[in-house]
Amino acid sequence: MDKDMNVTFEEVYEQNKRRIHYHIHKLHIHDPHQEFYQEGLCAMWNAYQTYQPDKGVMSTYFNYTIRNRLIDILRKKTREQQHDDSCVQEVGAALYSGNRNRKSETPIPDYTGISVDDSSDEMWEQVKSQLTEAQWNWVYHYIILNMSIKEIAEKQGTTIDAVKSQGKRARQKLKEVWIGTEGQVPRPAR
Numbered sequence: 001m002d003k004d005m006n007v008t009f010e011e012v013y014e015q016n017k018r019r020i021h022y023h024i025h026k027l028h029i030h031d032p033h034q035e036f037y038q039e040g041l042c043a044m045w046n047a048y049q050t051y052q053p054d055k056g057v058m059s060t061y062f063n064y065t066i067r068n069r070l071i072d073i074l075r076k077k078t079r080e081q082q083h084d085d086s087c088v089q090e091v092g093a094a095l096y097s098g099n100r101n102r103k104s105e106t107p108i109p110d111y112t113g114i115s116v117d118d119s120s121d122e123m124w125e126q127v128k129s130q131l132t133e134a135q136w137n138w139v140y141h142y143i144i145l146n147m148s149i150k151e152i153a154e155k156q157g158t159t160i161d162a163v164k165s166q167g168k169r170a171r172q173k174l175k176e177v178w179i180g181t182e183g184q185v186p187r188p189a190r
Contacts (some may be wrong), residue, residue, distance in 0.1 A: 009048050016044060016062055029074060036070055043069035055082050101154065130177045135170035142167060 020040035022102045047065035051058055092107065099107065123139050124144075128136050137156065149167070153160045 009045065012042065012058075013041075014046055015105070019059075019062055019066055020044065023063070023070055027067075027070055027074065029070065036073060039069055039073050040066045041053060101151070127174065131170055134166045135173065138163060138166040138170050 020037055022035050022042065024031055031037055043066045044062060047058075047062050051061055055061070101107075127139060131139065138152065141152045141155070142149070147155070149160055149163050153163045156163070
């Protein structure tokens with residue numbers, strides 16, 4: 001098979017398409033989207049275009065070209081994956097202080113220094129003035145920061161039942177203070 005015999009690429013492809021699958025299998029490449037197969041096909045086309053019959057056998061040249069192209073693409077994807085992993089680790093390290101939930105191993109964000117940027121700061125000050133420190137901690141973490149009861153317990157170093165009872169007492173006190181005689185919640189002054 002040399003180009004002097006006017007062999008078209010389609011004929012060469014039909015005779016050699018299994019070479020691409022062979023090298024993908026031999027290199028243990030998982031190729032669900034046929035990316036590596038397409039790269040192998042491009043390598044076969046390049047080998048077909050640059051093949052010189054006096055340099056050697058065409059099948060050997062195809063094997064060499066396809067295998068090296070697949071290895072190059074595999075290395076490139078590995079480098080990209082390593083780069084992505086290191087970026088995720090850097091962002092994770094910047095966002096989290098190293099504290100983790102015991103059971104799920106999910107990171108617990110550091111909420112210190114986060115201020116409540118709400119247009120009704122006066123309302124929150126009124127709520128805070130009506131509650132004890134423990135009850136306000138529950139309101140702040142559970143309602144404002146949207147933390148789970150379990151996360152609050154871990155952050156405060158208490159039990160889940162203690163956090164639940166703080167919430168129950170806070171709700172009762174807020175109902176007593178905020179619900180008027182008509183059962184309506186008064187609107188805070190703006």
